[in-house]
Amino acid sequence: MNRTATAQYEPRRLLRRLAGPLFGLACFGATLTGVLVLTVLLGSIVTTALSRPPSFSWYALGANVGKLVAYLRTLAGGLQASEPARAGFRAGIAGSLWLLGLVAVFAIPVGVGAAVFLEEYATAGRVRKFIQMNIANLAGVPSIVYGILGLALFVRAFGLKGLALGPSLWAGALTLGLLVLPVVVIATQEALRTVPQSLRQAALALGATRWQVVRDHVLPGALPGILTGTILALSRAIGETAPLLMVGAAASILRLPRSPFDRYTALPVEIYNYAKEPNTAFQAVAAGGILILLLLLLTMNASAIIIRNRSRQ
Amino acid sequence: MTTLAAQKPGQAEPRWSHSFRFRAVREGGVAVFLALCALITVLTTAGIVLVLGIEAVHFFRKSGVGLLEFLTGTVLNPDLDPPRYGILPILWGTFVVAAGSSLIALPIGLLSAIYLSEYSPRRLRAILKPSLELLAGVPTIVYGYLALLLVTPLLRAVLEPLDWHVEPFNALSAAIVVGVMIIPMVSSLSEDVLSAVPRSLREAAYALGATKFEVSTRIVLPAALSGVVASFILAVSRAIGETMAVVLAAGMRPQITLNPLTSVETMTAYIVAVIGGEASVGGPEYLSLFAVGMVLFVITLVFNILSGVVLWRYREEYQ
Numbered sequence: 001m002n003r004t005a006t007a008q009y010e011p012r013r014l015l016r017r018l019a020g021p022l023f024g025l026a027c028f029g030a031t032l033t034g035v036l037v038l039t040v041l042l043g044s045i046v047t048t049a050l051s052r053p054p055s056f057s058w059y060a061l062g063a064n065v066g067k068l069v070a071y072l073r074t075l076a077g078g079l080q081a082s083e084p085a086r087a088g089f090r091a092g093i094a095g096s097l098w099l100l101g102l103v104a105v106f107a108i109p110v111g112v113g114a115a116v117f118l119e120e121y122a123t124a125g126r127v128r129k130f131i132q133m134n135i136a137n138l139a140g141v142p143s144i145v146y147g148i149l150g151l152a153l154f155v156r157a158f159g160l161k162g163l164a165l166g167p168s169l170w171a172g173a174l175t176l177g178l179l180v181l182p183v184v185v186i187a188t189q190e191a192l193r194t195v196p197q198s199l200r201q202a203a204l205a206l207g208a209t210r211w212q213v214v215r216d217h218v219l220p221g222a223l224p225g226i227l228t229g230t231i232l233a234l235s236r237a238i239g240e241t242a243p244l245l246m247v248g249a250a251a252s253i254l255r256l257p258r259s260p261f262d263r264y265t266a267l268p269v270e271i272y273n274y275a276k277e278p279n280t281a282f283q284a285v286a287a288g289g290i291l292i293l294l295l296l297l298l299t300m301n302a303s304a305i306i307i308r309n310r311s312r313q
Numbered sequence: 314m315t316t317l318a319a320q321k322p323g324q325a326e327p328r329w330s331h332s333f334r335f336r337a338v339r340e341g342g343v344a345v346f347l348a349l350c351a352l353i354t355v356l357t358t359a360g361i362v363l364v365l366g367i368e369a370v371h372f373f374r375k376s377g378v379g380l381l382e383f384l385t386g387t388v389l390n391p392d393l394d395p396p397r398y399g400i401l402p403i404l405w406g407t408f409v410v411a412a413g414s415s416l417i418a419l420p421i422g423l424l425s426a427i428y429l430s431e432y433s434p435r436r437l438r439a440i441l442k443p444s445l446e447l448l449a450g451v452p453t454i455v456y457g458y459l460a461l462l463l464v465t466p467l468l469r470a471v472l473e474p475l476d477w478h479v480e481p482f483n484a485l486s487a488a489i490v491v492g493v494m495i496i497p498m499v500s501s502l503s504e505d506v507l508s509a510v511p512r513s514l515r516e517a518a519y520a521l522g523a524t525k526f527e528v529s530t531r532i533v534l535p536a537a538l539s540g541v542v543a544s545f546i547l548a549v550s551r552a553i554g555e556t557m558a559v560v561l562a563a564g565m566r567p568q569i570t571l572n573p574l575t576s577v578e579t580m581t582a583y584i585v586a587v588i589g590g591e592a593s594v595g596g597p598e599y600l601s602l603f604a605v606g607m608v609l610f611v612i613t614l615v616f617n618i619l620s621g622v623v624l625w626r627y628r629e630e631y632q
Contacts, residue, residue, distance in 0.1 A: 016527070019526045020525050023529070027425065028433075030425040031433070034441070034445050037448065044459065044463050045462075048462060109350070110353055113347045113349075121347055121348070134354060134355055134358050136621065137617050137618070138357060140614075140616075140620075141554075142551075142610075144585070145365075145610050145613075148364065149361050151588075152364040156594075185354065209336060209340050235450060238452075239453070239454070240452070241454045242453075245588060245589065272557065272561070275454070275457065275461060283462060294455070301447070305443075
């Protein structure tokens with residue numbers, strides 16, 4: 001081949017050769033921002049939580065870990081206070097655990113029920129399509145709008161005294177329950193779809209009723225998927241702040257809730273209250289609270305991942 | 314049923330029919346219960362629309378503000394005499410934060426989606442994808458705290474020497490943290506549609522001599538464009554509805570300004586401000602949060618529907 005022919009067959013060869021790796025590098029960099037953010041986020045929060053005296057040099061890992069654990073334990077034991085040294089999250093942790101349980105009691109049966117209805121009972125048609133579309137849209141509604149709904153519906157019940165729950169745990173839990181319901185439904189539907197059709201047909205052929213098929217064959221098969229999705233949905237509920245502010249999670253609660261009808265506060269709400277304090281000494285308190293919250297979420301996420309991996313075997 | 318052989322011939326019949334009747338009742342009951350569960354999701358939507366609608370009408374009646382004045386007024390101050398309820402300042406605040414965060418999140422999210430789907434070795438991907446999911450699970454309050462702790466001081470350190478005054482609460486810091494927050498959403502949703510593009514399409518392009526860069530940007534991306542755009546719209550909708558990060562980072566001063574270094578108030582922040590303030594229950598200021606909530610709900614709903622329409626209408630199907 002002479003030169004002109006080469007030029008014709010390989011136009012802008014250098015540019016084409018260069019563009020690939022450069023673009024790949026840019027893409028790689030963009031992906032790393034996520035990891036970078038995670039590192040910076042955890043690093044700065046841990047550093048802030050450790051900012052109280054006595055300070056050790058950063059490489060004294062053992063001493064620092066010991067100090068951090070001790071600090072988190074102090075925070076977990078203290079109540080809301082106006083001075084940073086005595087402040088803690090005991091009421092918030094208790095409130096969040098209460099909420100976790102109550103949200104599970106409401107959202108899991110209803111969410112799984114709705115998913116079973118859509119997948120196993122409803123015939124394909126307009127009604128099912130409508131409900132499905134509705135659930136997809138609900139998943140995109142901002143959490144604060146759920147807070148407004150909870151405020152009008154559960155806290156005040158449109159002014160009906162007998163029905164109003166007031167700013168109680170139930171009101172918060174029902175609001176969060178509605179918030180995560182679409183997530184539970186969608187996750188459960190996906191899990192139900194992984195159960196092979198032949199299983200249902202075999203059971204039906206042996207004379208099982210529809211509910212027996214669902215209860216004895218479909219649900220057990222889909223259980224790991226349902227559990228994983230539900231745990232992730234619950235961990236989302238635990239991290240939510242805005243709707244709880246709307247339905248009246250109180251700023252300072254000095255007595256732990258004893259029943260679902262008690263007033264309460266939640267961990268993220270307490271973090272918000274400490275974070276907006278102008279006094280910078282509260283920064284360490286808020287950072288410690290965030291670490292406790294992240295630990296809680298990490299435990300939940302890890303258990304979801306373990307369940308997912310177990311079921312694959 | 315299992316003890317069929319042990320039953321006396323005379324008793325078999327009534328027992329069976331009894332169990333059938335019980336079963337029929339149970340079947341019906343279960344079906345009704347499951348349908349009710351599904352109904353709750355529909356009722357939630359109806360509840361949102363009703364609550365927001367009714368209370369918004371109350372607001373317009375009690376405050377005497379007209380719809381036009383509400384939607385086009387440029388002053389939002391319930392403490393003035395007479396109180397002014399113009400929603401434009403908080404619409405502007407929401408727009409500034411959403412636009413700023415999109416400028417950060419959409420390009421980075423898309424590039425990282427392309428990396429994960431086209432470039433990344435499988436092992437690296439197995440690490441990167443879960444860590445992005447982990448990032449998506451971090452509560453928004455944490456990002457808000459990060460804005461106060463890290464981003465705003467950083468902006469001050471960089472920009473103050475250039476004689477730009479950075480307020481303690483500012484729109485830029487909010488846009489940055491919200492942008493970082495929605496990156497995982499963009500990259501995860503976009504990655505799903507990019508990897509769904511059939512392999513044969515890529516192989517055909519490679520066979521014709523295309524480079525990896527060309528395959529990624531001219532074959533895979535156009536083929537998955539509807540899904541990518543849909544994920545962009547969803548991410549913007551999420552940024553519009555974001556509350557805690559914005560409340561902590563951008564503050565609560567409703568104003569229309571082009572300076573991103575000053576405080577703005579978003580719709581979500583206004584709602585939090587009203588509920589956290591001293592507005593009396595049932596008063597016009599209290600009711601205004603429902604009217605603002607209605608606007609917020611309608612905007613995000615339009616975005617979500619738009620995203621669905623883009624996904625289905627403009628989908629390229631390859632079979």
